[in-house]
Amino acid sequence: MQTEKVANHIITWLTDYCKNAKMEGFVVGVSGGIDSATTSTLCAMTGLKTHVLEMPIHQAKSQVTRAQEHIEQLKERFPNVSSDVVDLTPVFEQFKKQVPDAQDNTLLDLSLANTRARLRMTTLYYFAGLHRYLVAGTGNKVEDFGVGFFTKYGDGGVDLSPIADLMKSEVYKIGAYVNVPESIMKAAPTDGLFGDSRTDEDQIGASYDELEWAMKMEAEDKEIGDFSGREKEVYKIYQRLHRANLHKITPIPVCEIPDSLR
Template structure:
């Protein structure tokens, strides 16, 4: 099974037009991007750098040390840049949490990092009259691989209908540096964290499974046609089912 290739020129034009219309409709004057130095946020930044008459602000939010890649990206595409190192903010929050809990619960701490980042992005969007750009792709959205109200929060999601493999294709068309394209994907929530380890498979495998599901193929057909272990197919379907709440608005008790 092969993921369909996109027409990069068409997709670029479509996304830029989409962003410009949404910003104009909102009455804002620009966009703010959480610039991690990873593939997805870099592609969104490259696209936003092509916007006409709109202010673009890239904000790097590393936990401990400065993000060299994010700085270089902002400089290369000539957008405004700001960096906020989070360790002092996180230290302040952690002082109200029992130390043994703070040290042991890696997932909760990682989610706190993601939500702190988004709080700061929305603060800067408020004071600059900007929209917050989502940088998540279709692959991550399908399996719920994002933090609810963290990196999953945004005003618009420009690349939300592109598989990760298609984002890479678009990146090459936009002339994103090869070291960014080949960089090991990570949310940067803790030391040594990688997308592949968290998801349990690489994005090429994940994308083939999701594409097969969207084509209406059976579990066995997806596994056989893509030479993928059937257990991985079942795992992706389970992740999708278990994360429905992340993709939907909170339910309301109707009276």
Template sequence: MEPKERILFITGWILDYCSKMPKKPDSLVVGVSGGIDSAVVSTICAASGFKTFVLSMPIKQIKEQDDLSKIHCDWLFDNFKNVDVLNINLDSTFGEFEKTLGKNNNEHAFANTRARLRMSTLYQVAGSNNGIVVGTGNKVEDFGVGFYTKYGDGGVDISPIADCTKTQVWDMGKELGINPSIINAAPTDGLWSDGRNDEQQLGMSYQELEEAMSNPNSANRSKYLKIREMNLHKMNPIPVCKFDE
């Protein structure tokens, strides 16, 4: 499927899903990180015609990441009349959380807390505007290596690009006219104070991961499977203690 066709298919899927909801939403809510995934999803949401809230939510953010987020939000606002931009700085909220936790200061746990604070913010805005939260995870992250924070039952309402590889997302970004700085930026989750990117965390590029996912004979297959195994607990259903009664 060509990028333009894929974009139209996703747009139609969002509209169809919303039209069939028991309580039809009035808006779509998307967090914009400055990365390609959220840029593509937020642009498709805006192009759907739905009222779209795009949120920039820096938490002690690297300036370059925050700049890209705001560049994209401003571009959406200038090009779509149905877009509202919310710049919500969560520095002080996260800072108070850090202080309150005291010695419970694990770096990885705090990275996950940043993601959860952002998710809580998205749901607050969605709940205040009869909206649904639109996810920005792609196929490699969501079904390949589980490269995301687990929210239990508080994840996202819909996930329109979860069946798209990162390469397909990049191609859609070019078709949509996304700022080249965002397309060419090193993918990052923006959850670490040192600005580490996805490849540094995973030890593989998205191109290598995609090839290893689809090719059982890939030289990177065992490395990919090892990363996947470590994160299967996120992709599997939550374990439930059941009674035979």
């Protein structure tokens, strides 16, 4: 990958899209992870107003520390960057008090994790509405189009996706080029939605390097029987998640009414 040229291409794309939409800039949620750090830096490099939001909900201290380090670095480097911290923990706790008790439901933890992501999306659009900003998504290609590792109308609820055509490994290359803090470059990827230390790999069962490989194999129309051992296991994981999350990956289905019924 021609890292510098790709970074400049994204910066130009962001700038043109924002100006053509007649908007004022971008708002980005930052988590202390590589995707949000790279995205927010690319937005800042447009020279347009870029507002970064930290939105903790029972967040691990290490994630908060990395996010704060990144925000401070961005504000030192770019005069067009502003920031806010919105602690959504009380909102989340109040939400849990208002919904019916579901303690015995095995899907409770996942539903609450997705609720966290949707509270953050709502907060991003609050600031976007106040300032005529676009919400910049932080999903990469493996997450958005491979295994569907995002929350529908949570971190998937955005106006534009600057890095969604980049594999995770490519995001790291861009991140290094735009000087994302070393602490973020070295941190294990995590969505931070469960309030514990579990990583993305813990949840998925495969690393991003393995998922990239599987995504490429699928593009080459490979079959499960073509592999053995760990490769076979990873390919099964990838195909299972891809099929299960097609409802997130593909456009929302529309029930089209036949002309004969009109």
